[in-house]
Amino acid sequence: MVAGALSFERNKFVPHDYQRYCINRLLTDEALGLFLDLGLGKTVITLTAVNDLKYNRFAVSRTLVIAPKKVAEATWGNEAAKWQHLKHMRIVTVLGTSQQRIKALNTPGDVWVINRDNVAWLVEYYRNAWPFDMVVLDELSSFKNHKAQRFKVLTWVRPHIKRIVGLTGTPAPNGLLDLWAQVNLLDQGKRLEKNITGYRVKYFEKNYNGHGYTAKPGADDVIQRQIADLCISMKAEDYLELPDSIMNVIPVVLDAKAQKQYNQLEKELLLEIDDEIEITATSAAVLSGKLLQLCNGALYDENRQVFEIHDNKIEAFMELVEQLNGKSALVFYSFQHDLTRIKKALEKTSLRIRELKTPQDQLDWNAGKVDILLAHPASAAYGLNLQDGGNHVVWFGLNWSLELYQQANGRLHRQGQKQKVILHHLVVQGGADEDVMKALEGKAATQDKLLDALKARIERIK
Secondary structure (H helix, E strand, C coil), X not given: CEECCCCCCCECCCCCHHHHHHHHHHHHCCEEEEEECCCCCHHHHHHHHHHHHHHCCCCCCCEEEEECHHHHHHHHHHHHHHEHHHCCCCEEEXXXXXXXXXXXXXXXXXXXXXXXHHHHHHHHHHCCCCCCCEEEEECHHHHCCCCCHHHHHHHHHHHHCCEEEEEECCCCCCCHHHHHHHHHHHHCCCCCCCCHHHHHHHXXXXXXXXXXXXXXXXXXXXXHHHHCCCEEEECHHHCXXXXXXXXXXXXXXXXXXHHHHHHHHHHHHHHHHHHXXXXXXXXXXXXXXXXXXXXXXXXXXXXXXXXXXXXXHHHHHHHHHHHHCCCCEEEECCCHHHHHHHHHHHCCCCCCEEECCXXXXXXXXXXXXXXXXXXXXHHHCCCCCCCCCCCEEEECCCCCCHHHHHHHHCCCCCCCCCCCEEEEEEEECCCHHHHHHHHHHCCCCCHHHHHHHHHHHHHHHC
16 A cells, blocks of 8 residues: 555645754664654654655665554655655555555555564565665664564564664663664674674673673663764753644554444444434534544443444554653543553553552652553643653543643643653544544634534535
């Protein structure tokens, strides 16, 4: 599937100074790690460099992006579609069945985006005829395990890759041992020893109980100096030309089955209300609530029984949590079934999860004892000071109240916050989420906007 034909109003890209610096480094360096906070524009930086390398410098011909599944589905194609200077770029997603992936690989394009779980399949498919002279590892930290298949197969084709880029926010969330495999893919063992054993011997001591390793005194500084020329590390709060808060919209694509169910339910709901009664503010709010529930993945019936429709947004949420690499996040949900499903998904992690219910929850969050704090915007909108506990807000579900939205964000984005606040929004493509997001971005989430959005959807369906 070729992405990039979406109906975006294309924007003119005027890079910040730090973005221009990163782009220039990508143009000059054949291997580079971009360790940039979420929200600093890693995707547009990389696509801008790829565009220049291919069409102005003729330095690369085929670029492969290896990404988490939900990121692979939409993020790269949407980013190319967003910017005027990337309007001609063809982003091909290599997803689906084996037959669909093979067809995509043989589709003309500029950038091919594949799910990281299919890397082994891709290497086996091409064998000695590896065609990608540039490879981008989107979420480099997911290649930190030197025993994992995805790492091993990439090392086999690494000599055939002319340029390689690793993108991540936090490369070593669990300590310096995580760095070896990631840096090895970038420089093939030049800076941190050829193998993991040599790296451990040089920089670590085995723990007295025989389990695990502890970095030798000063190892941190030495390792950082070794990779300083290979990696650019930037935190959002270091760049003063940025606004105090950064909007990060994460597109969520429904799978074919979920999309069919969504379309059917949306049609029935919209036409039912259109045929039977005039749309009032009350009926519009109820209908919009149903559509937003559908975007999130489940639906209440009239008896408050929950019907699960899809897990696409949950999957995207879990990928985002992984990209945060242990950084704490305040997560806003809309419906009780959102909370239930989020908690169930997070059970599989070792993260410290808490619902915001008591003053103690607030104290523990601010003391750094909570990784994921789950809250409903109505219960967290006023009076709570949560700015000491983190700088990432995640909107799992959106709502039409601009006041609630701004007040909820204000729990972190307030005086005393020492970092740039990054607001992540999970937005189902083509769904009611997009209506709310447009209104919020325009700071005009009003009753009129809601009515207009519903009427537009009814006209489209008719």
